[in-house]
Amino acid sequence: MTDPRDDTPLRVLHVSQPNAGGVAVYVGQAAGDQRRRGWEVAVACPPGGDLPERCMAAGVPWLNWDAGRAPGPRTLLEALSLRRLVKGFAPDVVHLHSSKAGLAGRLLRRPLGTPTIFQPHGWSWLAATGRLDTLSRLWERAGARWSDALVCVGTGELREGMRAGVRGPYRLVRNGVDRRRFTPADAAARLAARTRLGLEAAVPLAVCIGRLTRQKGQDVLVAAWPGVTARCPSAQLAIVGDGEDLDRLRGERVAGVRFVPAVEDPRDWLSASNLIVLPSRWEGLPLTALEALATGRPLVGTDIPGITEVVRPGLGALVPVEDPAALAEEMAGRLLFPGTAEREGRAAVAASAAYDIGRTVALLAAVTRDVAGFGETPAEALVDARTVAGGPVHGGVTGSGGLGGLDGLEGGVTDGLAETAGGEGGVGAVGGAGAEGAGTAVADAGASGTAGAEGAGAEGAGAEAAGVGVNGPVLGGGGAVTPPNSSR
Numbered sequence: 076m077t078d079p080r081d082d083t084p085l086r087v088l089h090v091s092q093p094n095a096g097g098v099a100v101y102v103g104q105a106a107g108d109q110r111r112r113g114w115e116v117a118v119a120c121p122p123g124g125d126l127p128e129r130c131m132a133a134g135v136p137w138l139n140w141d142a143g144r145a146p147g148p149r150t151l152l153e154a155l156s157l158r159r160l161v162k163g164f165a166p167d168v169v170h171l172h173s174s175k176a177g178l179a180g181r182l183l184r185r186p187l188g189t190p191t192i193f194q195p196h197g198w199s200w201l202a203a204t205g206r207l208d209t210l211s212r213l214w215e216r217a218g219a220r221w222s223d224a225l226v227c228v229g230t231g232e233l234r235e236g237m238r239a240g241v242r243g244p245y246r247l248v249r250n251g252v253d254r255r256r257f258t259p260a261d262a263a264a265r266l267a268a269r270t271r272l273g274l275e276a277a278v279p280l281a282v283c284i285g286r287l288t289r290q291k292g293q294d295v296l297v298a299a300w301p302g303v304t305a306r307c308p309s310a311q312l313a314i315v316g317d318g319e320d321l322d323r324l325r326g327e328r329v330a331g332v333r334f335v336p337a338v339e340d341p342r343d344w345l346s347a348s349n350l351i352v353l354p355s356r357w358e359g360l361p362l363t364a365l366e367a368l369a370t371g372r373p374l375v376g377t378d379i380p381g382i383t384e385v386v387r388p389g390l391g392a393l394v395p396v397e398d399p400a401a402l403a404e405e406m407a408g409r410l411l412f413p414g415t416a417e418r419e420g421r422a423a424v425a426a427s428a429a430y431d432i433g434r435t436v437a438l439l440a441a442v443t444r445d446v447a448g449f450g451e452t453p454a455e456a457l458v459d460a461r462t463v464a465g466g467p468v469h470g471g472v473t474g475s476g477g478l479g480g481l482d483g484l485e486g487g488v489t490d491g492l493a494e495t496a497g498g499e500g501g502v503g504a505v506g507g508a509g510a511e512g513a514g515t516a517v518a519d520a521g522a523s524g525t526a527g528a529e530g531a532g533a534e535g536a537g538a539e540a541a542g543v544g545v546n547g548p549v550l551g552g553g554g555a556v557t558p559p560n561s562s563r
Contacts, residue, residue: 085114087443090157092144099125100129105436110133125339150179162187173195173197192225197228224246227245228359229380231359233458246456246458250365252368252431256342257427268344281351283351284341284351285355287316296314303410310406316336350372350373351363364385
């Protein structure tokens with residue numbers, strides 16, 4: 076018999092500091108789907124970007140949460156501001172997306188005791204180095220205690236969390252692509268797209284779409300491009316996106332490379348391309364990769380978790396991280412011999428069926444109902460630690476027992492942030508045996524302005540996780556079982 080609670084509408088508040096890019100696309104898709112289910116949904120994010128517009132188009136209220144990307148002196152104020160939004164909206168579930176929302180939303184425990192989902196879209200330590208890497212890991216271990224579900228975007232991201240000692244109720248919900256919008260582009264569609272973009276009809280074209288930042292590795296791509304034109308002189312590279320690295324990359328003045336401002340709809344650039352390049356240093360499961368598959372384009376990407384989950388044999392090529400020579404060789408081979416790219420593109424279309432957005436949002440809705448206490452999470456979203464991590468990493472992925480030394484962490488984190496909020500910005504004194512790490516992590520972030528905050532918009536999955544670079548999903552099953560996203 077069906078439990079009558081299974082049809083109960085929920086009130087859900089999604090919170091995201093990134094208001095553009097892949098995370099914004101994901102939040103917009105999830106909120107729109109839940110709104111169509113008859114749920115009362117709202118999105119809290121900073122003004123600007125395209126996420127508020129996506130909310131309005133879907134009939135989802137947007138709440139102004141004016142948060143910055145990096146943790147620092149204002150983080151405690153951002154946490155209190157978010158707490159007021161939660162109190163005003165009174166949701167059944169708070170869904171925190173990316174590192175900054177995960178920090179602000181869990182800093183003072185669960186917001187007003189409300190069941191809470193945290194979805195990292197790339198763990199906070201991935202963009203950190205040295206001591207900040209360690210401190211970010213300590214915070215995520217602590218924050219997991221106040222998470223009713225940790226929704227991971229791919230097996231690589233989940234493994235990295237486990238190996239970093241982040242213990243909690245993991246749920247695996249693979250990212251998806253709207254295959255009604257992103258459809259196979261044949262030769263005629265390629266020509267039409269190039270006409271609209273003002274491109275030559277026959278030029279061999281590689282395209283890279285994403286934020287221009289260290290994570291996405293466009294610097295390696297630009298360094299590799301002379302190796303491509305040495306073999307294929309007529310080839311062109313379009314780097315589509317905006318970001319902090321734009322001026323530096325333009326300053327390289329490499330022949331055959333053009334920079335294109337970020338676009339809200341990447342379909343023309345996908346259709347116009349001969350291949351898509353993803354030279355990232357870390358990822359979760361990038362939307363661009365899935366959109367490329369659905370468009371019928373091969374992928375040349377780095378051998379890192381998130382990309383290896385997409386680029387299986389016959390769909391493109393994997394190259395080592397930060398290896399311009401290997402990247403150039405794989406790109407040139409496909410641009411010189413388009414038959415190879417066409418065969419891989421046809422296989423990519425078939426592979427895209429495993430990443431349909433409909434299955435993704437349905438599984439996410441089921442996880443959300445479970446967190447709210449209405450229904451159960453489908454077995455396909457539950458995680459077997461031994462299957463995913465290759466062994467009994469810990470006794471169970473639910474709960475937070477055995478964290479060791481973290482019992483005093485709650486006060487330590489709060490005290491450390493309070494000190495930075497007071498303007499001192501140094502390493503705060505924290506209480507509790509296990510508290511020093513995470514408390515100082517936030518305090519240090521106030522002084523340095525970083526602490527892996529770039530990963531708040533990233534959807535990375537630890538490149539350092541040894542042995543994770545496998546082709547294809549590890550867990551058996553289709554649809555949304557194994558690996559989503561992160562960002563373009």
